[in-house]
Amino acid sequence: MASYSVLLFRLTGRYLFSPSSTLFAVFLCGFPCKNPKNVTGDDFFFSGLDIPGNTSNTLGSSIIIVDVKVILGLNLLGISLERIDFAPGGVNPPHIHPRATEILLVLEGTLLVGFITSNNKLIVKVLVKGDVFVFPKGLIHFQINISVSVAIAITALNSEKPGSIVIGDSIFGSHLPIPVDVLTKAFNVDADIIEKIQSKF
Amino acid sequence: MASYSVLLFRLTGRYLFSPSSTLFAVFLCGFPCKNPKNVTGDDFFFSGLDIPGNTSNTLGSSIIIVDVKVILGLNLLGISLERIDFAPGGVNPPHIHPRATEILLVLEGTLLVGFITSNNKLIVKVLVKGDVFVFPKGLIHFQINISVSVAIAITALNSEKPGSIVIGDSIFGSHLPIPVDVLTKAFNVDADIIEKIQSKF
Amino acid sequence: MASYSVLLFRLTGRYLFSPSSTLFAVFLCGFPCKNPKNVTGDDFFFSGLDIPGNTSNTLGSSIIIVDVKVILGLNLLGISLERIDFAPGGVNPPHIHPRATEILLVLEGTLLVGFITSNNKLIVKVLVKGDVFVFPKGLIHFQINISVSVAIAITALNSEKPGSIVIGDSIFGSHLPIPVDVLTKAFNVDADIIEKIQSKF
Amino acid sequence: MASYSVLLFRLTGRYLFSPSSTLFAVFLCGFPCKNPKNVTGDDFFFSGLDIPGNTSNTLGSSIIIVDVKVILGLNLLGISLERIDFAPGGVNPPHIHPRATEILLVLEGTLLVGFITSNNKLIVKVLVKGDVFVFPKGLIHFQINISVSVAIAITALNSEKPGSIVIGDSIFGSHLPIPVDVLTKAFNVDADIIEKIQSKF
């Protein structure tokens, strides 16, 4: 994106570098800014969201994220986009965006979507082309393609860096696993079932 | 949308009504809420964004807004969607969203888009299918279809009620016109030109 | 707590009632307020956090919550407290507070505590009496009593209504279950394992 | 204002400079801070708002802005002041503050003031000495001196950097002009009128 004509230091990602070294110096709390006088249309632009993602994976789905890492001009502006592709039967598994509400538009296909309220009630809806659905901030939600054709959705999130906590990955697949004793009590099953699920991640 | 089973009062839009009268009683500062225990999928749902809007008008464009008035479940959640259709040459004229940044995705066609920075510099970009562009909060922006085919865009805004100040309508077409003396000085032209433009709104 | 001397209407919880009926009328978006001129010390007070909770349950833990439902004077003030008791081996299972960061102080015993970052890394620490630990907003976290004695913790959360999404309950125990197809793909296991876990909730 | 005794780097405006070069290095997202231990009264002070501005210009008005650029101690504090002078007939032309509501006090003279609501309705009022008026955030507003004497107003805005989008300058006078096709459709007039107005900026 934006090229930062910095002579004495360089900003790369969220680090402040020295030109004579590639060792990091200072980590920024947020994302870097650019002098408004130097911005161009390219600082607010991304290309290629018409290209399908690759759904040849165990989930049968793919997510392309257009957030502040991709369009630096989104910094501090509080919005981002995603394209989600689903193979037939493909799933975007239960996850939470800790910093954003999500609104989804179906471009192609048929999705069953849902979220679980803080009263532990499942809210579901079957969506077809042209349908819109809202997943409130901080709640677990998912989508599944329930037809035999591919499905495509566009989602918008009201943060330039919404984050995503995928429940399966976090609970069973973290780097350093959660102690088995915690999970057997949490899910009320024997250790061998927990270890079996952990082995898949 | 959500049906409010209110026996003694009724909420209609943003008013609190009495059942024995249709005269308004109290105007709500924001939008009404619904008991989370009673929400269903329909409270978070809208259908029909795959249907083209009617662009047979002087601007050659059409906007369908999916905000909190349309999906009541968006209340307090800070996001909304729009579909914009453009006839060949169609224009979404210069406007401001006072409460939201906008991110736009081109679904079909070719658009020239732009915004004016607070340093009074025009930032422009030509967009084709699959391209994404950002219009920062509070800045004047526009889109024009520069091809001979129709164009379709989806936009997301980070407010459930982003508002829209269309510059032409506000400046030249307000109910009770702005005094001509203000506009002749503001635009540095004679009164007859101001009055000619006002007559078109 | 606060008594609302309302003659024509009554506020009960978050509903506006009519005196001649117990049928609800209007649901409030937030919590009710009280005229500052009428507040007393009792509006800001709660008693009994020195009394242990009952940990005779499958998790071996108990949570007493002091939030805006308990102290109405907390309304709009953005803070709440909890007391958590742990039997030996007791677990506060993986959960998320969508609206609050949590800070925990160990009053008695030994806890292993942890959270999973959005980079999917487990951060853990063993805590003893007098130790303090922070669980950042929106991340999955847990505590387990790893000693043979009881443990007691006090936690503070920076919301008067922090909410709590218990992962096990939401994923496997929601009212209306999440479709099995979603969960088998999400956790990469056979349907019988999913159904076995669901049967425990 | 505040002098920053920086030995190895220097902060100048919003850039982090190297002492051995005047070429910019890193652009700050916001404004610089100063160690609270080193602040003095001068960091919170500005002098000269009793001196009339020069209204010998086509608009017949002048604005002196006291924002964070002028008083660095305003950084992060969310308020600023302006003095506006009007020659007889002078105009502060239609503009928007994207980040602030404005409250205006007339010190001398007679002003006609107004703003346009998002429902496109003009709200106007004639003000004399001692009168106060509010211009809500994000709405187009203006003032005109309708008497034969000078007028003076003090305004306060609830941002230390409120910004100002002057409609005429943005629409007709941007660096790189807005394409004429956009403006002819937006204002429903012929290209020669648009070009005539553009030529004045």
Added chain:
Amino acid sequence: MASYSVLLFRLTGRYLFSPSSTLFAVFLCGFPCKNPKNVTGDDFFFSGLDIPGNTSNTLGSSIIIVDVKVILGLNLLGISLERIDFAPGGVNPPHIHPRATEILLVLEGTLLVGFITSNNKLIVKVLVKGDVFVFPKGLIHFQINISVSVAIAITALNSEKPGSIVIGDSIFGSHLPIPVDVLTKAFNVDADIIEKIQSKF
């Protein structure tokens, strides 16, 4: 200000009344709103800030507040104004605005103004006509007229209801006094001095 054409209920101040009774019903958390379609210029207007306040009191000062109680259109807009008059030697005694930063402009006279930082350091400045000074949110501050003429200041605060905690009134003059034991320890003096000061309030 705004007249509320409410037939079945009436809003008076922050209460929702019944027309058949003057007994209060429901207390609003914030201030009431008005349908934007019905607002007029009078909803955003106040008159009379050119009239000096009465400084014939022990402090020798007077404050006229233009906040949301006076201009209902300020509701939710986050700004207010004050006029402060000072007799020679008059004092605006040490106080805190819990919800606002204050910016002050001297219209007439000579003031010594100051605030105390959270590091307990006094920041002072002598101001004359045309000078501007900032009092950061939440810090104790004061003004004193150090000349033999009257002084006039205009202040703006970035809240429509900034609040004001006058230290002397709160500490020594509250309804139900603070226990003497607290104050003797807090100020390290004998009870008779505390009681002497309390007797003045």
Added chain:
Amino acid sequence: MASYSVLLFRLTGRYLFSPSSTLFAVFLCGFPCKNPKNVTGDDFFFSGLDIPGNTSNTLGSSIIIVDVKVILGLNLLGISLERIDFAPGGVNPPHIHPRATEILLVLEGTLLVGFITSNNKLIVKVLVKGDVFVFPKGLIHFQINISVSVAIAITALNSEKPGSIVIGDSIFGSHLPIPVDVLTKAFNVDADIIEKIQSKF
């Protein structure tokens, strides 16, 4: 806490240092961040809140603060803890937290606690072990041990840097004293009483 492996610069407290010099370079507006990939449990940890503070001072009280200076991982997370010890008769004198509401839990002993509303009304309550009380943001409050035994309280505040304005210290003990003329008028007493109190600080 966190060690910052910075080769070319060092972050110490809130300064950005050069390795070849201990002279300060740039003062950070907030607190430094750390790359999330490098955080460990120690970044979110503090030990020792079970150890009583030293109450051998004129107030008979002691406060241990666990804020962002102590746990750097609290940065931007909006919460902190305190332990307060009281000797018999000990006082935590009247003070204000400009950036936080406080919730207090009594672990041992008997406290009389109170705050003064912005209507200048004292709200008080006697608390014993297990009692909880709320002190709203920006209001003057205090605690006193009214028993013959020690008392211990844990408080939580909804800011990682809540600040504390101790009224006595600010009014009578600031570095550079508040002019006596201001205080004699503010407290309506003779200069010798003011000077006597000032001499104690």
